[in-house]
Amino acid sequence: MARKILLEHIDVPGINTYDVYRSKGGYASVEKALKTMNPQDVVEEVKKSGLRGRGGAGFPTGMKWSFLAKPEGVPSYLVCNADESEPGTFKDRYLMEYLPHLLIEGMITSSYALGANTSYIYIRGEYFYLVRILEKAISEAYANGWLGKNILGTNYSLDLYVHPGAGAYICGEETALLESLEGKRGNPRIKPPFPAIAGLYGCPTVVNNVETIAAVVPIINMTGDEYAKIGIGRSAGTKLISASGHIKKPGVYEIEMGITVEDFIYSDEYCGGILNDKKLKAVVAGGSSVPILPADLILTTANGEKRLMSYESLADGGFATGTMLGSGGFIVMDESTSIVQNLHTFARFYHHESCGQCSPCREGTGWMEKIIHKILDGHGTLEDIDLLWDIQRKIEGNTICPLGDAAAWPVASAIRHFRHEFEEFVKNPSAQREVKYYFHCNNIDTAAAYSSI
Amino acid sequence: MSELKEVRFSAESEDLIQNLIKRYPEGKQKSALIPALHIAQAEYDGWLSVPVMDKIAEILNIKPIEVYEVASFYSMFNLNPVGKCLIEVCRTSSCWLRGANDVVAHIEKRLGIKDGETTPDGKFTLKTVECLGSCGTAPMLQIGEHFHENLTLENVDELINKYKTETSHSKYLDGSTFRKY
Ligand SMILES: Cc1cc2nc3c(=O)[nH]c(=O)nc-3n(C[C@H](O)[C@H](O)[C@H](O)COP(=O)(O)O)c2cc1C
Ligand code: SF4
Ligand code: FES
Numbered sequence: 354m355a356r357k358i359l360l361e362h363i364d365v366p367g368i369n370t371y372d373v374y375r376s377k378g379g380y381a382s383v384e385k386a387l388k389t390m391n392p393q394d395v396v397e398e399v400k401k402s403g404l405r406g407r408g409g410a411g412f413p414t415g416m417k418w419s420f421l422a423k424p425e426g427v428p429s430y431l432v433c434n435a436d437e438s439e440p441g442t443f444k445d446r447y448l449m450e451y452l453p454h455l456l457i458e459g460m461i462t463s464s465y466a467l468g469a470n471t472s473y474i475y476i477r478g479e480y481f482y483l484v485r486i487l488e489k490a491i492s493e494a495y496a497n498g499w500l501g502k503n504i505l506g507t508n509y510s511l512d513l514y515v516h517p518g519a520g521a522y523i524c525g526e527e528t529a530l531l532e533s534l535e536g537k538r539g540n541p542r543i544k545p546p547f548p549a550i551a552g553l554y555g556c557p558t559v560v561n562n563v564e565t566i567a568a569v570v571p572i573i574n575m576t577g578d579e580y581a582k583i584g585i586g587r588s589a590g591t592k593l594i595s596a597s598g599h600i601k602k603p604g605v606y607e608i609e610m611g612i613t614v615e616d617f618i619y620s621d622e623y624c625g626g627i628l629n630d631k632k633l634k635a636v637v638a639g640g641s642s643v644p645i646l647p648a649d650l651i652l653t654t655a656n657g658e659k660r661l662m663s664y665e666s667l668a669d670g671g672f673a674t675g676t677m678l679g680s681g682g683f684i685v686m687d688e689s690t691s692i693v694q695n696l697h698t699f700a701r702f703y704h705h706e707s708c709g710q711c712s713p714c715r716e717g718t719g720w721m722e723k724i725i726h727k728i729l730d731g732h733g734t735l736e737d738i739d740l741l742w743d744i745q746r747k748i749e750g751n752t753i754c755p756l757g758d759a760a761a762w763p764v765a766s767a768i769r770h771f772r773h774e775f776e777e778f779v780k781n782p783s784a785q786r787e788v789k790y791y792f793h794c795n796n797i798d799t800a801a802a803y804s805s806i
Numbered sequence: 807m808s809e810l811k812e813v814r815f816s817a818e819s820e821d822l823i824q825n826l827i828k829r830y831p832e833g834k835q836k837s838a839l840i841p842a843l844h845i846a847q848a849e850y851d852g853w854l855s856v857p858v859m860d861k862i863a864e865i866l867n868i869k870p871i872e873v874y875e876v877a878s879f880y881s882m883f884n885l886n887p888v889g890k891c892l893i894e895v896c897r898t899s900s901c902w903l904r905g906a907n908d909v910v911a912h913i914e915k916r917l918g919i920k921d922g923e924t925t926p927d928g929k930f931t932l933k934t935v936e937c938l939g940s941c942g943t944a945p946m947l948q949i950g951e952h953f954h955e956n957l958t959l960e961n962v963d964e965l966i967n968k969y970k971t972e973t974s975h976s977k978y979l980d981g982s983t984f985r986k987y
Contacts, residue, residue, distance in 0.1 A: 428831075440898045440937035471831075478844065478882045479938050481951040481978040488985040514829040514987075517979075519840050519880035522936065536839035536872075538879040554834055597900040597941035604942045641899060641937075682941070684900055698899045702936050708879075 356583065356609040358571045358591050359564070363451055369486070371493035374454040380499055382462045382573035387507050390573075395466035399569060401577030403589030408434055408525075408562030409640065409680045411664050414569075415577075420549040421467055422557040429557040431469040432534065433460060433566055435476040435483075436518060436525035439640035440702060441682030444593035445563035447605040449476075449483050452567070453490035457513065459566035461499060462573055464511050467559055471512050475530050478519040487515050522706035526754050527560040529708065540708050541754035564593055585611030588663035592681050594623075599687040601625035610663045614638075615652050617662055618685065631687040635770075638667055639679020641699050642759035644766030645692070646676050672766070691785065692771040693778050696763060697725045703760035714757040717748040721764055728775065731782030738775045742768055813861040818981050819849050823865055825986050835866050839876055841984070842866065843883055848977040852892060853884035881935065882978070889924045889931035891969040891976050894948045897934040900941030905957075909945050910934060912959050916966055929970060950976030951983075 357363070367373040374380075386395050400415025421429060433456070437445040449456055456474070464472045476484060491513055494500045502510045516534055518524050524533045528542035531553050552558020568590060572580045581589045588610040597603045600618070602625040608617065617623045618633065627633055636651040637643060653660055655674040660666050667678045686695065704718040721744055724737050745761035752758070768775060778785045815823070823842045830837035842862050843854060850858050854877050863870040877883045884892075893913060897906050910932075914920055917930050924931040940946040943955035947962075954965060969976075 437939050438937060441900055441941050442937075443939040443941055446939045477939070478840070478880070478978065479948060481844075481983060482953070484979070485951075485983050488983065492985050512987075515984075516829070516837075517841055517844065519844065520882035520935075521880050533840065534837060535834070536836035536866075536868075536876065538875055554831065595942060597944060598903045603944075637899070684903070684941070686903065690903065695899055695902065698897065698902045702898055705881075705936055 356591055357607050358583070359448065359452070359455065359567050359593065360607045369451055369453055369490070371454060371490070371497060374452075375497075378574075379454055380458050380461075382570045383458060383465075383499060384505065386462045386465050386573055387505050387509055392466045392468055395462065395573065398572055398577035399466070402568075402572040402580040403577075403584075403587065404565065404568055404572060404580070405587075405589070405664065406562055407564035407568070407592065407681070409439065409642070411678065414561065414565055417549070417561075418467060418559060420547070421559055422550050423468065424557070427556050428471065429467055429469050430553045430559070431460065431464045431467050431472040432530065432553060432558060432560045433472070433474040433563055434525060434527065434530060434560050435474050435480070435563045436522075436530060437480075437563070438477055438522040438525050438706075439642060439680045439682055440699070441595060441597055441637060441684040442640045442680040443595045443597075444605045444681060446480060446483065447595075448563055448567055448593065449480075450486060453487050454494070455567045455570060456487070456563055457490055457494050457499070459569045460513055461494075461504070461511060463559075463561070463566055463569050464513075465509055466569075469559075470510055472514070473534060473553075474513070474515045475524070475534055476515060476517055477524070478517045481517060484515050484517055491515065521708075522702075523708045523754075523756060526756065529754070530560060531558065538708070540710050541756075543753055584609055585661065585663050586665060588665060588678075592662070592678070594662070594681045594683050596624050596683045596685070598685040599628040599631065599690070600685045601628055608662055610661075612662050614660045614662055614667075617683075624683075624685065627685065627687050629687075631689065633685065634688045634690050635686045635692060637676075637682070637684040637686075637763075639677045640682030641684075641702065642755075642762060643677040643679040644672055644675075644762050645770065646674075646766070647770050650674050650770070651676075672762070673769075676766070692767055692774050693725065693728060693785075696767045697722070697729055699763045700725050700760070703756065707756060707760070708754075711752040711757065713748045713751045714760065717744050717757070718760045720744050721760070725764075728778050729782075733775075733779045733782070735776065735779055738768060738772065738779070741775075813850075813857045815846070815849060815861070819845050820865075822981060822984060822986075823862075826984065827866070828987050836868050836872065839866060839868070839873065840880070843873070843877055844979055847883060848975075848979055852888045852890075852975045852977070853886060887924070887928075889929050890972060890974070891929060891949060892931045892933060893965075894933050894935045894938075896936065896938045896940065896944070896946050896948075898937040898941075900937070901944040901946060904944040906945040908959070909947065909957055909962060912962055913966070916963070929972075930966070951978050 405411040524539040529539040548558040633648040700722040704722040745764040749761040
């Protein structure tokens, strides 16, 4: 079922350069859209394709585009979300590094559909080497007449700019991103108004993920109806999955939605199985924010059906026994992993990244990190586990932006599925601490690492 | 307090900031703040002093407080001096699963400093950071704009040896990173 659409030409040498990209049919979607379609037709094709946002929330892209307000005399903007900071996610980086022109082509076709004459790619500051790559590709696109005034002799003009952030996960949240792009702290805005009504500089704005915008290119080329046939049910198309952790072949894989999770983890085409042939313990399937699932529940649903790589199947069972596709950041843990220690890295992350605007998130993330740290340190009590549960419940749903929920869910799911590990840590902390990470890594000589400490 | 020297950016930096301002609509020059701070930090030894931030405020025609509040929000801006080589090691889940703690412990031992500290000779600063989008090639660290991935302790030693003799500060960007409009 391997099906490459976005990554069709990934192995062609020099595909990151304009000439090679163009020789492989690059920029055809711009020609087709600008010469044979009006903007509304492009929006319709994207609607028909069933494409859903690849940034994490999975909102239907065509519908989002049709919400864009079009008041007279006010500019509208398309902003590409290349902030990619969700732990476990590195697909946008891959796409931009190896196929920068695919993103630029998608930006032009999408901007045309939205009537935007200025568009921005907001990229996380740590990816400065990608700013260099994108800027070079944009220069090539300008030089060949795909950007600038009167593209292809039509009356459509577009300027495209790259804008770096400076290290803040929260700037991936779309309204925080817009604040940041305006030169401010990345504090999420209270919604409504949504960006489609009042976004960048108060003007109607669409924010889309890198992969979403890239997918517009094949959709326009093959038509929305054809794209909708790929995948399974409401999970149309292909998805880039960033696979990491204890697997033989970490990396970015394009999958047709609907393959089984088991196939994804064990087949040689994808992850190639668990590192050192150990047993699978747990998976975080969609980036750090989604609930962690133990091996049995990630491989089969509570009803005993094989779980599939799709929005619906991963969510089957709700949070009691399911999870979410999220950003597609697929983190695999083998049998020797300490779930509590792993959770500590997530809790520390969310505490560090909370913007601090709402008390439940600002205080709650700090409390959760400290309590988990206390348990790891050997001072935990059984009541602490209940306290953790209580805190995460009080954060969820009570904050301005979904970062609060994202911080709560990993804690809730770890306790829900692995409560016994917390209890073991409390009862016998020193034995638990022996279960260390040292035995996992391929690269590092663990004996040397031990003796160096 | 260090002495308040007058801050003068190089012609190249000044020109680049002016060029960046053109990317945003008339009157929205504040949008250039984050890129401008990166340029300033690259020119002024990898950190942002108050006079440097004040100069950026002047160039962008905004209040100094608008610069301070942004500089203090984002983790890539350093408000205190850092070593010539700033080593940023990812410590989040995927890297942790593949040995990030060993990397940190090894660097701490080699350099005789803890997370967040600078060596007395001012050569190295160690900073642990959150996921840098390199989870499939974990463990990893970043120095300036460069990602060093699939680390082994030998790689880490090689990097330390290489940067020991480096005389200029590690940078995220230089004059050739941005396209001129
Ligand atoms: C805390 C937080 C972080 C986010 N980070 C990202 C991100 O790095 N990249 C991204 O595309 N979307 C991210 N999102 C989702 C965006 O808010 C938004 O839904 C997305 O960019 C919309 O694009 P899409 O519809 O194409 O997915 C984040 C959301 C939250 C709440
Ligand atoms: S939920 Fe957290 S990150 Fe989001 S606005 Fe509130 S404090 Fe900020
Ligand atoms: S977890 Fe280290 S780069 Fe993602």
